[in-house]
Amino acid sequence: MAEDKPRGPILEAVDIYKTYEDGNTRVEVLKGVDLAVEQGRIVAIIGPSGVGKSTLLHILGLLDSPTSGRLVYQGRDITNLKDRQRASLRASDWGFIFQMFHLLPDLNAWENVMLPALVGPGIFGRSMPRRQALKRSEEILDRVGLGGRLLHRPNQLSGGEKQRVAIARALMNSPKIIFCDEPTGNLDPKTSQEIFQLILDYNQTYRQTFVLITHEHHLAAQADAVYRMDDGRLRPAELTASAIAADNKMD
């Protein structure tokens, strides 16, 4: 049957290097990262602060360029796309969730969430009609538990609620991959688990793929695959119960 066929990865990074050069300083952050993200999986990346996790996520999401290496999305080499094509791909196929939420302060929850549909997919693509965007935004906000907060602006929402709005916004264009950089980094443990549960729900219901950076190893342990970044490379991480306890003290 078709669904039993093994598929290639939806996103692949091959031998990625990234060096920051600034005058006399030269920082080699990524030194040969290989990563294959399978369709419909949650891939977690852990590792100490400053090791290059965000740098890698930005490169995977075409928000930054590698010094060398290759990126392949759905079998197509996307390493050297022009800015316009990168923006178009990000808007049509991908969603982003960051630790600091990055909501627009003057827009309410409803408006923040529908924004990607009004500007996307792609700067030259067609945007969603406003009525449809309003309806979809309301449905997603309802699904993430914020049906009663549509008209609240970010400063009228708690941290967990703001992150739910950011998740809803990331889901607005039905992305195939959602890149998350410490999505629960600013939240208390109970809210973190609730937010992670939303990610699990969307992954299971819609088979959406997640690439997730986290310092919370008990959350990473719930992913399908976990990698640790260390000395500029990624290695598979084993997260046993005792390792989770020990690692949490280290990070």
Ligand SMILES: Nc1ncnc2c1ncn2[C@@H]1O[C@H](COP(=O)(O)OP(=O)(O)OP(=O)(O)O)[C@@H](O)[C@H]1O
């Ligand atoms: N634009 C830049 N120019 C120069 N150096 C940079 C730049 N961005 C990041 N770095 C350096 O690259 C390294 C990796 O940074 P990165 O933000 O990827 O780390 P991280 O693993 O995400 O850390 P954290 O867990 O604290 O978020 C750091 O040493 C940082 O100082």
Ligand SMILES: [Mg+2]
């Ligand atoms: Mg980071």
